[in-house]
Amino acid sequence: MNSQSNDMANNVNASHARAESLIAKERIEGISPAEQEWLVAHLRECAQCGASAEATQQALRSFVSLHLPVPRGLAARTQFRLRLRAQEMRSIRQPRWRLVYLMCGASWVAGAATAPYVWRGLEWLGHRAGLPDLVWKMGFGVWWAVPAIIAAAILFAENAGTNASRVGLNKTL
Numbered sequence: 001m002n003s004q005s006n007d008m009a010n011n012v013n014a015s016h017a018r019a020e021s022l023i024a025k026e027r028i029e030g031i032s033p034a035e036q037e038w039l040v041a042h043l044r045e046c047a048q049c050g051a052s053a054e055a056t057q058q059a060l061r062s063f064v065s066l067h068l069p070v071p072r073g074l075a076a077r078t079q080f081r082l083r084l085r086a087q088e089m090r091s092i093r094q095p096r097w098r099l100v101y102l103m104c105g106a107s108w109v110a111g112a113a114t115a116p117y118v119w120r121g122l123e124w125l126g127h128r129a130g131l132p133d134l135v136w137k138m139g140f141g142v143w144w145a146v147p148a149i150i151a152a153a154i155l156f157a158e159n160a161g162t163n164a165s166r167v168g169l170n171k172t173l
């Protein structure tokens with residue numbers, strides 16, 4: 001009797017563990033139709049794993065869209081100021097590269113503010129996916145470099161545009 005109930009408890013725990021690993025696997029590499037079917041059946045009757053699946057979904061969603069309260073407010077404020085500044089600059093005809101530097105600076109500020117969230121998100125994803133630490137840490141490095149790469153690209157395009165318009169102006173003069 002006792003050993004039988006222990007076996008049952010072990011089976012239930014094994015089911016939870018299987019559900020847990022399938023929830024993670026589903027997000028990262030996908031699962032087979034049979035696994036999917038088993039998982040749906042388990043989630044239907046297991047509130048605990050259902051909640052876990054929901055939490056995974058939520059965490060991924062907020063990570064993907066960065067709908068985290070602090071950075072969102074900060075990003076909105078930064079964008080607003082940037083837009084105001086852009087209008088200001090347009091009206092007094094300052095060189096546009098200053099705007100690019102400003103954007104670059106703002107993106108670094110936003111980057112620094114969101115860094116702990118991105119780090120935590122990548123760490124979470126990395127552990128979920130069972131990746132070695134080095135892989136998600138490299139992901140963090142790449143993410144950090146993105147604003148600089150974009151700013152450099154804008155600056156490059158902007159310089160090309162300015163040169164072209166200067167040539168055009170010289171011609172008309």
Ligand SMILES: [Zn+2]
Nearest residue numbers: 016019046049
């Ligand atoms: Zn379960």
